[in-house]
Amino acid sequence: MAKVRIAETEAYDQSDPASHSFRGVTPRNQVMFGHPGHLYVYLIYGMHFCMNVVTDDHGTGSAVLLRAAEPLVGIAAMEANRSSRRPVSGRTLLSGPARLCQALGVDRSMDGLDLSTSDVIWIEQGQPPAKIVTTPRIGISRGADARWRFFGEADPWVSSARPSVAGSPRRRIDR
DNA sequence: CACACGATTGTCT
DNA sequence: GACAATCGTGTGT
Numbered sequence: 084m085a086k087v088r089i090a091e092t093e094a095y096d097q098s099d100p101a102s103h104s105f106r107g108v109t110p111r112n113q114v115m116f117g118h119p120g121h122l123y124v125y126l127i128y129g130m131h132f133c134m135n136v137v138t139d140d141h142g143t144g145s146a147v148l149l150r151a152a153e154p155l156v157g158i159a160a161m162e163a164n165r166s167s168r169r170p171v172s173g174r175t176l177l178s179g180p181a182r183l184c185q186a187l188g189v190d191r192s193m194d195g196l197d198l199s200t201s202d203v204i205w206i207e208q209g210q211p212p213a214k215i216v217t218t219p220r221i222g223i224s225r226g227a228d229a230r231w232r233f234f235g236e237a238d239p240w241v242s243s244a245r246p247s248v249a250g251s252p253r254r255r256i257d258r
Numbered sequence: 259c260a261c262a263c264g265a266t267t268g269t270c271t
Numbered sequence: 272g273a274c275a276a277t278c279g280t281g282t283g284t
Contacts, residue, residue, distance in 0.1 A: 093265070101265070103280095111280060129278030131266050148265055168268080181266050191279095222265055245266090245272095 085157030085187060087177060088209060089149055090240040093220045094231040095135070096145035101226035104144025114195045115144040122204070124184070124194040131181030134189050136198065136206070150221070150232070152177040153240040154186075161186035178242040212238065221245075 095102035103112040103125065114123045115137055123135040123146050135146035154161055154176055165171040165186050177183050184190070189204065198205045212235025220232045221244050234241045 095265070103265080106281080109281070125265085126279060128264060128266055128276080130276065133265060135265085150265085175267095179266070220265070224264090 085161055086155045087152035087161075087183075087187070088155055088240075089152050089206075090177075090238050091149075091151035091232070091234040091242055093148040093150055093233070094138075094145075095148060096139070097143055099226050099229065099231075101220065101223040101229075102144065102146075104146075108144070112144060115146050116142060117195070118197075120197065120199045122189075122193055122196040122198055124189060124191050126191055127181065132184040132190050133180040134184050134193075148180055149183055150180045151234070151240055151242040152183055153238075164188055174239070178240065180242075212236065 095104070097104045099105060102115075103109075104115045108116050111125060112123070114121055115135070117137060118141050119137050119139060121137045123137055124132055127133050133148060135148045137146045139145040158172075158176075161176060162170070162172050165176060165182065175182065177186055187204065193204065196204065214236040215233055216236050217230040218232045219227055219230055221242070
């Protein structure tokens with residue numbers, strides 16, 4: 084059994100050109116248009132999974148991407164899941180959406196899972212950060228100005244943005 | 259049916 | 272800082 088504290092998220096909604104739901108329902112994103120509280124998992128770059136929590140009502144395509152977390156329980160197991168090639172531990176264990184999925188063993192087979200009834204993976208109420216910071220989202224090209232990335236101020240478990248990603252010259256957006 | 263691309267990460271220089 | 276890995280998906284023909 085593993086337990087983590089969600090440290091960083093990003094929001095995606097239907098009016099948002101960066102969102103998978105922007106152009107309507109497809110086989111891949113149909114869960115986003117389903118009921119809130121369900122898990123939306125997709126494959127990115129042909130090798131990594133990312134997980135989201137569906138938010139809006141049935142019929143509206145939106146979700147929150149889980150980007151980073153603090154490991155709390157079952158750390159050895161998570162490290163093992165992350166260490167297919169080289170040993171992984173510490174800050175990089177859960178700092179990134181694909182790392183988080185790999186550590187928790189989340190894949191496309193869990194797409195559509197109801198987090199409110201599942202005994203495989205779920206979310207519990209925790210203590211919110213004293214202050215929540217917002218920045219532009221990481222790794223997107225369209226909708227890049229919206230400050231829809233959220234994390235607690237000075238939280239060391241937040242993932243950091245890479246220097247120059249797609250598009251414009253280096254912009255400091257990590258915090 | 260063909261094809262360009264992506265809500266990333268690890269490794270190398 | 273740069274680049275490769277790797278393939279499902281959406282869009283266009």
